Amino acid sequence: MLFNSYEFIFLFLPIVLLGFYLLGGNGYARSALVWLLAASLFFYGWWNPSYLWLLVFSIAFNYVLGLILGRETFSDRVRRLCLVVGVLVNLSLLGYYKYFNFFVGSVNDVFGTGFDLKEILLPLAISFFTFQQIAYLVDTHRGKTKERGFLKYCLFVSFFPQLIAGPIVHYNEIVPQLDDRKIFKFKAEDLAVGLTIFTLGLFKKTVFADGVSDFANPVFQAAAQGTDLTFFESWLGAFAFQLQIYFDFSAYSDMAIGSARLFGILLPLNFNSPYKSSNISQFWNRNHMTLTRFLRDYLSKPTFSVLRFLPLGDKRHSRQRQLYLSSIVIMVASGIWHGSGWTFVVWGLINGVYLALYQIWRDVRKTLGKKFARPTRAEELLGNLIMLVAAVISLVFFRAQTFKDAIAMLKPMLGSDGISLPGSLEKVVGFLGAVGIQFKGTVTPGFSSLTALVWVVGLLAIIWFAPSTQQWLQEYKPALDYDPLLSSPSPIDRLWKRVQWKPTPLWGAIVAAIAIVAVISIRPQSEFLYFQF
Amino acid sequence: MSKEEIQTWLVEYVNRETGTDKAKIELDVAFDRYGMDSSAAVGMTGDLEDWLSLELEPTIVYDYPTIAELSEYLIERVS
Numbered sequence: 001m002l003f004n005s006y007e008f009i010f011l012f013l014p015i016v017l018l019g020f021y022l023l024g025g026n027g028y029a030r031s032a033l034v035w036l037l038a039a040s041l042f043f044y045g046w047w048n049p050s051y052l053w054l055l056v057f058s059i060a061f062n063y064v065l066g067l068i069l070g071r072e073t074f075s076d077r078v079r080r081l082c083l084v085v086g087v088l089v090n091l092s093l094l095g096y097y098k099y100f101n102f103f104v105g106s107v108n109d110v111f112g113t114g115f116d117l118k119e120i121l122l123p124l125a126i127s128f129f130t131f132q133q134i135a136y137l138v139d140t141h142r143g144k145t146k147e148r149g150f151l152k153y154c155l156f157v158s159f160f161p162q163l164i165a166g167p168i169v170h171y172n173e174i175v176p177q178l179d180d181r182k183i184f185k186f187k188a189e190d191l192a193v194g195l196t197i198f199t200l201g202l203f204k205k206t207v208f209a210d211g212v213s214d215f216a217n218p219v220f221q222a223a224a225q226g227t228d229l230t231f232f233e234s235w236l237g238a239f240a241f242q243l244q245i246y247f248d249f250s251a252y253s254d255m256a257i258g259s260a261r262l263f264g265i266l267l268p269l270n271f272n273s274p275y276k277s278s279n280i281s282q283f284w285n286r287n288h289m290t291l292t293r294f295l296r297d298y299l300s301k302p303t304f305s306v307l308r309f310l311p312l313g314d315k316r317h318s319r320q321r322q323l324y325l326s327s328i329v330i331m332v333a334s335g336i337w338h339g340s341g342w343t344f345v346v347w348g349l350i351n352g353v354y355l356a357l358y359q360i361w362r363d364v365r366k367t368l369g370k371k372f373a374r375p376t377r378a379e380e381l382l383g384n385l386i387m388l389v390a391a392v393i394s395l396v397f398f399r400a401q402t403f404k405d406a407i408a409m410l411k412p413m414l415g416s417d418g419i420s421l422p423g424s425l426e427k428v429v430g431f432l433g434a435v436g437i438q439f440k441g442t443v444t445p446g447f448s449s450l451t452a453l454v455w456v457v458g459l460l461a462i463i464w465f466a467p468s469t470q471q472w473l474q475e476y477k478p479a480l481d482y483d484p485l486l487s488s489p490s491p492i493d494r495l496w497k498r499v500q501w502k503p504t505p506l507w508g509a510i511v512a513a514i515a516i517v518a519v520i521s522i523r524p525q526s527e528f529l530y531f532q533f
Numbered sequence: 534m535s536k537e538e539i540q541t542w543l544v545e546y547v548n549r550e551t552g553t554d555k556a557k558i559e560l561d562v563a564f565d566r567y568g569m570d571s572s573a574a575v576g577m578t579g580d581l582e583d584w585l586s587l588e589l590e591p592t593i594v595y596d597y598p599t600i601a602e603l604s605e606y607l608i609e610r611v612s
Contacts, residue, residue: 281570296571301592308591316579319591323575359572366576374552 001046003198003255004205004522012043016160017262024184032184033151036263040160044124051123055158058093062086062133063153069140070147079141086137094130097123102340125164127337129157131294136171138298145171152178161260165252165530167270167290173480174265183264192503193476194261199515200469201254205528206521209247212459215452216240220399222444223408230420233442234412236452238392241399243459245529246275249288252528254469257479269479273468278380280354280387281362291337295330303329320363327359328352338398343406347397354390422449467496475500534585534611539604542584546577547600560601564594585611 001008016039024032045052065086069079095103101117108115136156139145147153156174157163177183219237223229229237253270260267274287284292303326312321328349335348365375375383393410400406411417421429423441433439442449470478471493501507540560548555551568558567564574574594582589587610590596597603 281572282568285565285570297595300571301595304590304592319575319579320572322591323572327571362572363576374550 001043002527004202004526013259020263021186025186029181029184033155033178037151037154037158040158040163043160044158044163047124054123055129058129058133059154059157061089062137063150065137066140067147069137083137083141087134090130090134094126097126099340128166128168132157132168135294135298139171148175148179161256162267165528167256167268168294169268173268177265187264189503190261190264193473193478194258196473196501196511197254197261197469197478198258199511199518201251201258203514203518204247204254205251206518208459209244209251210523210526212240212455213244215455216244218444218447224401224405227443229412230440230442231412231415232421233444233447233449234409236449236456238396238409238413239456240452242392242395243456246463248529252530266480269470269482275388275463277387278383280358283387295334299330299333300326324356324359327355331355343397343400343403347394350394424450465492471496473501536604536608539607540600543600543604561599563598
C-alpha cells in the first residue's frame with residue numbers, strides 16, 4: 001500500500017489509528033500492539049501477500065537468533081557462530097532475491113555462458129528489513145539490546161511507517177517507546193504534529209516530486225531511445241531527476257515520521273536538507289541518514305580492520321589513506337545496496353571517489369596550518385555548488401538503466417555537440433552566438449525547456465532557502481534525534497525561525513489547504529523511488 | 534591525567550575543527566552532530582594517540598561517539 005494512495009490516507013490510516021487508541025486507551029495495551037502488528041502485516045501483504053511468509057520467516061529467524069545471542073549462558077563460541085550464521089542467512093536471502101539475476105547476467109556477459117535467468121520478483125522492503133535485523137543481531141551480540149518479547153520485536157521490524165523504505169531503525173530506538181504506556185493515551189499534539197508532517201510529505205511527493213518527474217522521465221527515455229539530446233535539455237533532465245529523487249525521498253521520510261507520530265512513536269531523522277551542505281561528507285551525513293549510520297557502524301569498522309594491513313606509508317599517513325580507500329569501499333557497497341546493476345556500482349564508486357577527494361583536500365588544508373583548517377563562507381558556497389553539480393553527474397548513473405543510456409545523457413551534458421540553448425532565448429541572448437553558443441532548441445518530444453527551467457530553478461530555490469519540515473516544527477520534537485541547536489543556522493534559517501509552526505487554528509487552516517492541494521494532485525500508481533530498493 | 538583534562542582537550546579539539554562555540558559543546562552529544570566527519574574523527578584518533586601515548590583503533594569514535602563516552606574509555610586505558 002502506498003502512503004500517497006486514497007486507500008491509505010482515507011481508510012487504512014484512520015481505521016488503524018482508531019483501533020489503536022480504542023484498545024490502548026481502555027487499558028488493552030497488548031491488544032493495541034497486536035492490532036498494530038496485524039495492520040502492519042496487512043499493509044505489507046497488500047502489495048503481494050505471497051511474500052508475507054518471507055517477512056514472517058525473517059522476523060522469526062532473527063528473533064530466535066537474538067534470544068541465543070543475548071543469553072550469556074551460551075558460550076562465546078556458540079554466540080559468535082550464531083552471529084555469523086545469522087548475518088550470512090540474512091545476506092543470502094537478500095542476495096538471492098535482489099542479486100541472483102544480476103550475478104548470473106554478469107557471468108553470462110563476461111564469460112559468454114548461457115545460464116538461465118529466473119523470474120524473481122524483488123520482495124518489497126527486503127533491503128531495509130535485512131539491514132535492520134543484521135544491526136539488531138550485531139547489537140545483541142555486543143550486549144547493547146535487552147529482549148522485550150516477540151510481539152515488540154515483530155513491531156520493531158514491521159511497524160508499517162518505517163517498514164517499506166526506512167528509516168532503518170535500531171531496536172533501542174523503537175522498543176523502549178512501545179514499553180511506554182504513554183503512547184496508548186491519545187494526545188492531540190501528536191495528532192497535530194503527525195498530520196502536519198505527513199501532509200508536508202504528501203505535498204512534496206504529489207506536487208514537487210511527481211511534478212518534476214514530468215521533465216526527467218522524457219529526457220532519460222529519449223536518451224535511452226538513441227535521441228541526440230542537446231546540452232541544455234540533458235542538463236535540465238538530469239537536474240529534474242535530482243530534484244525528483246530529493247523530494248521523493250524527503251516526502252517518504254516525512255510521511256514515515258508523521259504517520260508514526262500519530263501513534264505517539266518518534267522515528268529518527270532520515271533526511272536533513274542535504275543540499276544545504278558545503279561538502280560531500282556533510283551531504284552523506286544528511287542524506288539517507290540511517291543508511292549512512294548503518295554503513296558507518298557496521299561496515300566501516302570491518303573495512304578498516306582489513307585495510308589496516310595495507311602498507312600505505314607511515315602510521316599517520318597510512319591511516320588517512322586507509323580512510324580514503326574505506327570511503328570508496330563503503331560507497332560502492334551503498335551503490336550495490338541501492339540496486340542490482342552495474343550502473344548503481346558506478347554511482348557508488350563515483351560518490352566514493354568524491355568522498356576520498358574531499359578527504360584528501362581537507363587533510364591537505366590541515367597541513368597548511370590553522371588558517372586554512374576551516375573553509376570561509378565563500379568557500380562553503382562554492383563547495384555547495386560543486387557538490388550539487390557533482391551529485392547531478394553521479395545521479396545520471398543512478399537513473400539510467402544501462403551504461404549506454406548514461407553515456408547518451410552525459411555526452412551532451414559535457415558538450416560533445418557544443419553548447420546549445422533553447423531557440424526561444426535567441427532573441428534575448430543571441431549575441432552569445434558569437435562565442436559559439438547555438439540555439440538548437442530541444443529534441444525530446446513534448447519537452448518544454450522553459451517550463452522545465454522554471455521548475456528546476458524554483459525547486460532548487462526551495463531546497464536551498466526553505467526550512468526543512470523538522471526546522472519548521474522544531475519546537476514539537478519532530479523526530480527522535482532532531483536537535484535544532486546543531487543545525488548551524490544560516491541567516492535564512494534564522495529568518496525561518498520566526499515563522500515556526502504552532503498548533504493554532506491559523507496553522508491548521510494553512511496545513512489543511514496544503515493537504516487539499518496534495519490530495520487533489522495524487523497520481524495513481526506513482527510509487528516512491530525507494531520502493532524498488 | 535584526569536577525565537576532566539581529557540574532556541577539556543576534546544572540547545578544544547571539536548571547537549578547533551568545527552568552529553562550534555566551546556560553551557555550546559555538550560559532553561553527551563555525538564561528535565558528528567558538530568560536523569566532525571569521518572576524516573576529522575580518524576585524524577583526532579591520531580592526535581589523541583600522540584597526546585596520550587596510546588595505541589588506538591582508528592574507528593574508536595564510532596564505538597564511543599560522545600566526549601563523555603570517549604573520555605570514559607580513554608581514562609580507563611590511561612590508568
